[in-house]
Amino acid sequence: MxxxxxxxxxxxxxxxxxxxxxxxxxxxxxxxxxxxxxxxxxxxxxxxxxxxxxxxxxxxxxxxxxxxxxxxxxxxxxxxxxxxxxxxxxxxxxxxxxxxxxxxxxxxxxxxxxxxxxxxxxxxxxxxxxxxxxxxxxxxxxxxxxxxxxxxxxxxxxxxxxxxxxxxxxxxxxxxxxxxxxxxxxxxxxxxxxxxxxxxxxxxxxxxxxxxxxxxxDRPGLAERAAFLRESVPAYYGAGEMTAEARDTATRVLANLTDGMTIVDIGALSVTSQVARIAPTMPRRLVARHRFGLRDDPWEQLDISKIKSAEELLSRRVVGQLPAVRAVTDVLVNARVGLDFVSDGQQTGTRPKGVFFFVGPTGVGKTELAKALAELVFDDESALRRFDMSEYSQEHTSERLTGAPPGFVGHDHGGTLTNWVLERPFSVLLFDEIEKAHEKIMDKFLQIIDDGRLTDGQGRTAYFTHSIVIFTSNIGAGDLRRTFGDPSMSYEAVKEHFTQAVADHFTTTLRRPELLGRLGSGIVVFDLLRESVIAGICDKFLDQIRTSARARGYDLVFDRTAIGRAVIDELTRRGVALGARQIRSPLLEQWVRVPLNRWVLENQPPPGTRIFVHRADTSPPFVVDAMDDPS
CATH class of the missing domain: 3.40.50 (Rossmann fold)
Known part of the structure; x- marks a missing residue:
């Protein structure tokens, strides 16, 4: 110092x-x-x-x-x-x-x-x-x-x-x-x-x-913050037991961590330290508690048993994407346990808890996995904030994320991204179809990945330290029909194809290889839909319809084998590269849900009726009947 x-x-x-x-x-x-x-x-x-x-x-x-x-x-x-x-x-x-x-x-x-x-x-x-x-x-x-x-x-x-x-x-x-x-x-x-x-x-x-x-x-610079902290740190909780060298180290780290804060706010750190009983030897934890209030950190409070079963829980919603589910589960384990690449064992990193680049064919579960992650961690799918990056294709739209600079229209409203993170710092942030965004936005994402923060047009700093950031992309999906005519192609071949497509996009198209380097192991490739996966997705949707029917007093029985086979045959004809979205709509929508609702409307069955959905030589190829009471 x-x-x-x-x-x-x-x-x-x-x-x-x-x-x-x-x-x-x-x-x-x-x-x-x-x-x-x-x-x-x-x-x-x-x-x-x-x-x-x-x-x-x-x-x-x-x-x-x-x-x-x-x-x-x-x-x-x-x-x-x-x-x-x-x-x-x-x-x-x-x-x-x-x-x-x-x-x-x-x-x-x-x-x-x-x-x-x-x-x-x-x-x-x-x-x-x-x-x-x-x-x-x-x-x-x-x-x-x-x-x-x-x-x-x-x-x-x-x-x-x-x-x-x-x-x-x-x-x-x-x-x-x-x-x-x-x-x-x-x-x-x-x-x-x-x-x-x-x-x-x-x-x-x-x-x-x-x-x-x-x-x-200006807000106080590093030297000003350090001078103020030198005078105030002795009043912090446990500071009396620290050596002069430890106080000097804590002051230096706190001066860096309080960048963007006012002197008044920095002065209030001593109160947070005393109330929360956090010593200046844990400066990052102290600043995080001060910024985010006294609310519990979901990462520290996350149930250990939930983490242990995370892979199974996520796989129930995202069928057939085990490599992606495992990558997300690893981040949850790291966030909960807390071991990190830091010089002080009590400190935590400043980057987001996890940064992912989900890439693969359309409709294979990229957005669904982000939703499942938000629900698993926060018990609330609304903790996911989705940004459709096709809306940010023009250069000027990049300012919508952080807000217009002073003197421009909309300055007082702040940014859509920074406002959300300021209000809900513990979130899953999903940037959908990132390849459609203007390249200028990449500068903001680089700052998020590197520093874990963004400053909006009003001078307020939003911190992403407790967020998970997910980018999704279909880069390379356009070549699937030509490259993978055989859907039985191995996952390793699919992974190699998409990994190379992402590398080409960042190095050749965007000429931003530094972004590719920052993503590192965060690039997660989603697999094509296999026949077994299609059948599993069909079962998931059929279970949802059955649960809805039970709530109304009906017991549904499906000829699952016939339904699954029909869906697989149709997807094979259309092409599995189009993804799983067509399983629910139009296929199961037209074959099962609409006929079922029409039958219930026309027949008005009493509660307790067992209803059978099975294959027939009709159009649509499935019909609905009441099952005979076995008694």
């Missing part, structure tokens, strides 16, 4: 000072509600800004917000402003005679100056009138800080009856700053507009305005 020297003040203050030297007004935006490092201390933003401006040479510093009106940072500032408002030339100005002539903008300004001089300025127009006098006077260098500037001239103020006049005043103010005292080039009367979101201010104020500079108040 010795080599990591913290600045005496936040770096953005230096940028602000340089702009002040250029005699420009400022728009300060971003992390304006946080503690800011200044003179080796951490003070509230408002306090730091005032101290900074005083050091910069401003003798009169006043602030305005809609709640407190005009306030003075020093008593000398109060006396100067009041003395200026009591200027005899202003107080004795003749009143406007509206009967003689229409009021001009100068008349309005004069009346507002009179009102402001006779009492404490209250309304926005009164304050702006005072600010105009301060900007044009040449006795002392003055600065007026407008807090929550978006409420004064932004979109939020457009419903105000005085909005047009307020905008006109601000435009005038920006062009009216004078040197004070005359001839002094270092000091220039200045307006400072403070807002959280830069996009909430009108473009004429924040963009292409020669009189205004925008300054981003």
């Amino acid at each position: 010795g080599a990591l020297t913290a600045p005496r003040g936040a770096p953005w203050l230096i940028r602000a000072y340089h702009e002040l030297q250029r005699r420009r007004h400022l728009v300060v935006h971003g992390n304006v509600d946080d503690l800011v490092r200044w003179n080796d201390r951490y003070e509230p933003f408002a306090v730091t800004l005032v101290d900074f401006l005083a050091v910069a040479g401003f003798e009169v510093i006043v602030r305005y917000n809609l709640v407190d009106g005009l306030t003075y940072c020093t008593e000398s500032s109060r006396e100067f402003v009041r003395g200026h408002l009591s200027d005899r030339k202003v107080r004795t100005a003749p009143p406007i005679n509206r009967r003689d002539r229409p009021a001009t903008s100068a008349d309005v300004l004069e009346q507002q100056l009179l009102a402001a001089g006779q009492a404490q300025p209250r309304t926005a127009l009164d304050v702006l009138a005072v600010a105009l006098r301060l900007m044009t006077q040449t006795e002392k260098p003055c600065v007026v800080i407008v807090e929550s500037a978006d409420l004064l001239v932004g979109a939020a103020s457009e419903l105000s009856a005085d909005h047009v006049e307020q905008v006109a005043y601000v435009r005038r103010l920006l062009a009216s700053g004078a040197a004070a005292p005359p001839g002094e080039q270092r000091h220039h009367n200045t307006m400072i507009f403070v807002t959280r979101e830069l996009g909430s201010l009108p473009t004429w104020l924040r963009r292409d305005n020669p009189h205004v500079a925008t300054v981003l108040a």
Whole structure:
């Protein structure tokens, strides 16, 4: 930590000072509600800004917000402003005679100056009138800080009856700053507009305005976070028993893990440490608990017996894809046990719990396996969030995942992906048909795989540490009919074909071999549908219909052998490359479900009736009859 020297003040203050030297007004935006490092201390933003401006040479510093009106940072500032408002030339100005002539903008300004001089300025127009006098006077260098500037001239103020006049005043103010005292080039009367979101201010104020500079108040950098943690870590749970070297190591790791957090939020880590009884020797666990609240980690709480039987449970829903099921089961085992490639035995990795690239023919169970995984881990299939990547085929649509940047339409809504992960960090994320997405999106996926996080357009960071990320693709499926005319081709041949297709896609088509390297063993190839698998899938769907019938008091009996044989023959004729979707619809839908529902509607059988579905020389090839009571 010795080599990591913290600045005496936040770096953005230096940028602000340089702009002040250029005699420009400022728009300060971003992390304006946080503690800011200044003179080796951490003070509230408002306090730091005032101290900074005083050091910069401003003798009169006043602030305005809609709640407190005009306030003075020093008593000398109060006396100067009041003395200026009591200027005899202003107080004795003749009143406007509206009967003689229409009021001009100068008349309005004069009346507002009179009102402001006779009492404490209250309304926005009164304050702006005072600010105009301060900007044009040449006795002392003055600065007026407008807090929550978006409420004064932004979109939020457009419903105000005085909005047009307020905008006109601000435009005038920006062009009216004078040197004070005359001839002094270092000091220039200045307006400072403070807002959280830069996009909430009108473009004429924040963009292409020669009189205004925008300054981003950044979140604390690594050195600032480390300096703050050096002071606060001794208050953490169990810190008193740590050696100086252990505290130094914990501080270094925590400084890295808290990237993107505010000083206020980092300060709250000590409370989390004490309440959760997590020592700084387990920094990743501490930060994870702080970010995700006190909810239980599903990975730590997952039933051991459920993990042991995961392969069997998943195979019930995804028939005939044992290699894929085993790959997913291995990830569950790793996540539950927790052994990982980390330097500290107490730490956990920052990457997602698992990253898969499911590839294979259409309709063989890729999406179904993702759903089954979500239900197994979370007992809730809705924990799966599916993104149809065909909707992200254009370059501009990539911003939908993380949200539009500041100043663009939709910025306030955040991103569809980051919003979901912020709300439900323990999730299964499915990106379906990834080959249809624009290549620009791959940059975001690379960041997820490498760093386990994404930052949205509002500056919020979503962490994927507790998520499972699944990409699905049909890359190479178009060659199946030509390459695999014989459906009895071995799984090894199918795997080789799809693995090579994926490699060609990333290295030749996308020219992104680094993504291929990051996926590693996460590429899972799904097999073709074999005859035994088709029969198993038929049985699964028939069991679902039978369960539905039992709920209504009927007992269904199927000629399963005949139904399975008919489905296999039909798929062989059509081609197994089309997948299992056609087993349910149209085949079983037309052959079994529709005839069965029609028969029940026409015959209205009483509860307890046994119903037989069997083969016949008809169209459709299966008929429905009531079975005789064996008694």
